[in-house]
Amino acid sequence: MPHYLSSQGLQFLKETALSRTQWRPREVITPAPMFKEYAEAPKIALPRPTFPAVDLFEALIRRRSVRNYRKEPLNIEDLALLLFATQGVTARAGGYLLRTAPSAGALYPIETYLCVHQVDGLPCGLYHFAVGRFSLEELRLGPLASELTAACLGQSMCAKAAVVFIWTAIPRRTMSKYGSRGMRYVFMDVAHICQNLLLAATALGLGACPIGAFFDDELAAFLEVDGQEECPLYLATVGWPA
Ligand SMILES: Cc1cc2nc3c(=O)[nH]c(=O)nc-3n(C[C@H](O)[C@H](O)[C@H](O)COP(=O)(O)O)c2cc1C
Incomplete structure (x- = not known):
């Protein structure tokens, strides 16, 4: 049989397809908490953003x-x-924090981490973004560039960038409503978030690059997540273009 037709990728699409006779979730999946908090971590409040006047279409044309x-x-x-x-809260509806990027069912399965190499006033290290507080939680300080680069197949931009955004998913948040089809939505969610980052970086004169190539187990270990309940999905480097 041709490889594409027997591939796990196509199998996943088939097994998660909706049809007129099969559109309800097939599995019962218990949900996960809507927010991840590192209660013990030191908190760093972020400045309230002042939005620059930029043209969206100019950013679309210039993004590379x-x-x-x-x-x-x-x-x-x-x-x-x-x-x-990427994840700014723009409205509140009941318990939901609606954000700049859309999310299937407003379930927001994506968590954001920053590997900071060169940001004024922020020591090098790993941070988690606390969406509701608009603050960073300090997880681990120290130079982490070489460890992160190694986890991303040696891609040197990981060390050259001023900061690397790392996105994980907590799939249960979405799959508790949509079953396995929810995994598709999780990927779509993170892509929306990343595109917002790429356009915002372009608008600020910064350069950015998405990264999908990484060793899953190594990146999970780097973030100290288990790779199952919380899975690394995507990254993006950001810095001033050389
Ligand atoms: C899902 C995805 C994964 C990607 N992974 C990588 C990567 O691991 N390394 C890399 O250098 N570029 C990566 N890229 C960037 C693409 O190579 C790039 O978008 C493509 O060459 C088109 O160029 P442009 O972004 O300048 O328009 C990725 C892009 C996407 C959408």
Whole structure:
């Protein structure tokens, strides 16, 4: 049989297809908490963003994957703008925090981590973005560039960037409503978030590049997540273009 037709990828699409006779979730999956919090972690409040006047279509035309960066730090105001672009809360509805990027069922399965190499006023290290508080939770300090680069198949842009965004998913949040089809939505969710980042970075004159190639187990270990209840999905490097 041809490889595509027998591939696991196509099998996944078939097994999660909706049809007129089969459109309800097939599995019962218990939900996960809507928010992840590192209660013990030191908190760093982010500055309230001041939005620059930029043209969306100019950013769309100018966006290009940039993999070489100058050794120049990002300022915390620009970092705050980028985080707002990815997951900023723009409305509250009941218990839901509606955000800049859409999410299937408003279930928001994506968590954001930052590997900071060069940001003014922020020591090098790993941070988690607390969406509701618009703050960072400090997880681990120290130079992490080589460990992250190794986990991303040695892609050197991971070390050259001022900051690397790392997105994980907690699939239960979405799959508790949609079953296995929810996994498709999880991938779509993270893509919306990443595109917001790429456009915002372009608008600020920064360069960015998405990364889908990484060793899953190594990136999970880097983030200290189990790779099952919380799975690394995607990354993006950001810095001043060289
Ligand atoms: C899902 C996805 C994964 C990607 N993974 C990588 C990657 O691991 N390394 C890399 O250098 N570029 C990666 N890219 C960037 C693409 O190579 C790039 O978007 C493509 O060459 C088109 O160029 P442009 O972004 O400048 O328009 C990825 C892009 C997408 C959408």
